[in-house]
Amino acid sequence: MTIDEAIDKLNDISIYFIWDPKGEEPYFEKYKTKEKVKFNHYQGIYTNERKDYGFDEVIEAATEIENVKILGKGRLRTKSYAFQIVNPVNKNAIAYKYKPPKDKIQTTLNEIKVSIESSSLIHSVAIIDKQLTSRMSPMSEYPQVVQINFGDKNPIDEECNHIINSFLFELENTYDLKFEFLDYNHPHPGPSFNINDFPREKEFNQLEVIARKISENQLPDYNTQAIELYLNSKHTDNEEIRLMLLYKVFEYFGPIVIKLETQEELAKKLSNPKVNDPDSEYLTSIIELVTKYNKRSNDLGMLKEVFKKCIDLEIIKGELPSYLSKTLRKKTDFTELKTRVAQSLYSTRNSIVHAKSNYESEGNECKAEELSQFNKFLSLAASQLIKWHKCLPKHQR
Known part of the structure; x- marks a missing residue:
């Protein structure tokens, strides 16, 4: 031309x-x-x-x-x-x-x-x-x-x-x-x-x-689906929709976290010399591992494991909404706090997706006036989670 x-x-x-x-x-x-x-x-x-x-x-x-x-x-x-x-x-x-x-x-x-x-x-x-x-x-x-x-x-x-x-x-x-x-x-x-x-x-x-x-x-x-959900959450003015999009980021990585933890625990079991001559106690420990996996595989269980394994709460604790931050102390048990955050996210999500007439409050939902702040915190946590996943070896993603 x-x-x-x-x-x-x-x-x-x-x-x-x-x-x-x-x-x-x-x-x-x-x-x-x-x-x-x-x-x-x-x-x-x-x-x-x-x-x-x-x-x-x-x-x-x-x-x-x-x-x-x-x-x-x-x-x-x-x-x-x-x-x-x-x-x-x-x-x-x-x-x-x-x-x-x-x-x-x-x-x-x-x-x-x-x-x-x-x-x-x-x-x-x-x-x-x-x-x-x-x-x-x-x-x-x-x-x-x-x-x-x-x-x-x-x-x-x-x-x-x-x-x-x-x-x-x-x-x-x-x-x-x-x-x-x-x-x-x-x-x-x-x-x-x-x-x-x-x-x-x-x-x-x-x-x-x-x-x-x-x-x-x-x-x-980065993971394609996760960053798309994350960026979409930035481009809505509806705080309930924002929370749902961020929730889906945590939900997406939940099965990966559970799978990795279960594989680690199973590898320990299989490295035991008893694997070649298993007794009743050893077999029972395998059954207990399977039971534990099933219990953690529900939505709430996976959320708890995601926060426990992937989120550094101490870095982003300053963005917690007041109903969660008021429990912070100098010697805060962050493992316990992560569980409370996961439970609140799960309950808040349920309160949004279920019809109000059918939903029974758990008492730990985020109130409407603090939803914007909760989303700011969740956005930081979701960013940590996406980066955590990127750092995994390719065969574990």
């Missing part, structure tokens, strides 16, 4: 933005004196973001949009890229909006590059191609996107979703960079002028350190 063919293609897909194609400048136009392409229709607060594009950039963008597919809320893929629109939430992430670090926020998973980009040309022309914008300046309508570059590999929808979700989970839970999903035609309104929201020098400096650390490490290959 030549540069003139590429420009013609991009202008053809942009025609629906222009009121008078004969009287107005085209969207993209080649300079007469230099090998650059200019974009003629920047608008509003983004007028200071004018950028010239190299010929290779424009040709690549025109080639990429031959195969655009929408994957979900604010998410699409092209021939060899995938994108997710995001909006910064906390100050470290907001610092990126105002001043991206010198080192790009990027990493790899299985040799596939994933990064945070500002005003990506390929993404911008893809949303023009699919008519996912109503603004005159889509080139900077969605300032930040997660971008996956598959290179020579063909992108698969499931892999796109997994890498984007893993990257956003890792940014939030390892580097304290919190981004939320945005949808098409609901762009971020632009820079915030609330002085309290504006990052300080500390956040800008921290962002530089974070960017270097991210680029030095591979992206962990």
Whole structure:
């Protein structure tokens, strides 16, 4: 594809933005004196973001949009890229909006590059191609996107979703960079002028350190279902739905925890010399192990084991809702506290899913006014659980 063919293609897909194609400048136009392409229709607060594009950039963008597919809320893929629109939430992430670090926020998973980009040309022309914008300046309508570059590999929808979700989970839970999903035609309104929201020098400096650390490490290959549930819990305003989504994270890993513990106990039994000449006592111990497994395999039993084995409660105890934190003492038995938390989660979940007329209170449910705080705590616990699972040897996951 030549540069003139590429420009013609991009202008053809942009025609629906222009009121008078004969009287107005085209969207993209080649300079007469230099090998650059200019974009003629920047608008509003983004007028200071004018950028010239190299010929290779424009040709690549025109080639990429031959195969655009929408994957979900604010998410699409092209021939060899995938994108997710995001909006910064906390100050470290907001610092990126105002001043991206010198080192790009990027990493790899299985040799596939994933990064945070500002005003990506390929993404911008893809949303023009699919008519996912109503603004005159889509080139900077969605300032930040997660971008996956598959290179020579063909992108698969499931892999796109997994890498984007893993990257956003890792940014939030390892580097304290919190981004939320945005949808098409609901762009971020632009820079915030609330002085309290504006990052300080500390956040800008921290962002530089974070960017270097991210680029030095591979992206962990987290469990697909768990991180999807976790991220979905972040994008609902209904606290009951949020709790149910977080509950499903614990529920998902419950059988794995029980299986590992049972295998460890069974291995101890099988290492006993009596295995070759079992007596009644030895056989009874095997039966007791099976009985113990069955008892712990119910929903409440699995929740208790998950908290007991996988959650470091001492680190996140400060986020407990008051009805649970009031029992904390200097010499708190955290094993007992984990049991109470698991019981409260189980009862609260039941109070939500069962009809109120049929549900009998256990007395340890989280009250409505503390549900938001309980969810903050559960979110931290779920993050620990997902990371615990990632650290297991592959044959045990």
